[in-house]
Amino acid sequence: MSESNIPNYTSFTTEFLVDVYSRMDREKDSIKTAAIDKEMRSRFNLSEDESITPETIDKFVNAFKHNNTSIKTKLSKSESMISEGFIAGLSLAGLSLFSWVIGLIKIESFEGIIFDPLGLLDLLFIFALSFGIYKKSRTCAITLTVYYFISRLITIITSFPGGIMDIIWFAVFITFFIRAIIGTIEFNQENDKIKETNKFLESI
Secondary structure (H helix, E strand, C coil): CCHHHCCCHHHCCHHHHHHHHHHCCCCCCHHHHHHHHHHHHHHCCCCCCCCCCHHHHHHHHHHHHCCCHHHHHHHHHHHHHHHHHHHHHHHHHHHHHHHHHHHHHHCCCHHHCCCCHHHHHHHHHHHHHHHHHHCCCHHHHHHHHHHHHHHHHHHHHHHCCCCHHHHHHHHHHHHHHHHHHHHHHHHHHHHHHHHHHHHHHHHC
């Protein structure tokens, strides 16, 4: 094979170069192999005495695969689950606020208003944790889920058997909050992989 038939590997993008390398029949195309090895050494700052092993290529391939569509799809799904948890948290806080306002409307005189600091703290706590979920915080997602589970469980037990609607609402909200936990965990795991990949790519 003449050199004119050898592809200009220097013009290949790094991702395409790695893909070509992983598919090449090294025993059959010895000339192409030598040419692409030379480009790989240059592209990835490998010394002449450093062998290009399948493990080395796997490292490069794994670095690039996190930029493909499947990873972006997984991140998108995680973000969707996080958004659902965030909306559920805001809805829960909104219902608490609505109940508080209705209670004020029913009071006939100013003297009858009783300030409920615990109720206000509960409202602010849920809002704060919901915002944390929006920011993709695993800690906030877990904390809100545990907090809601305990508080609603107490309500259901104390009002049983008359709290059927409490049980239904409990099932709805706890589902969204658990999905938010899964979403934040998966999102941060994939995001950490991308950060490690970018750090690796910057070093080569």
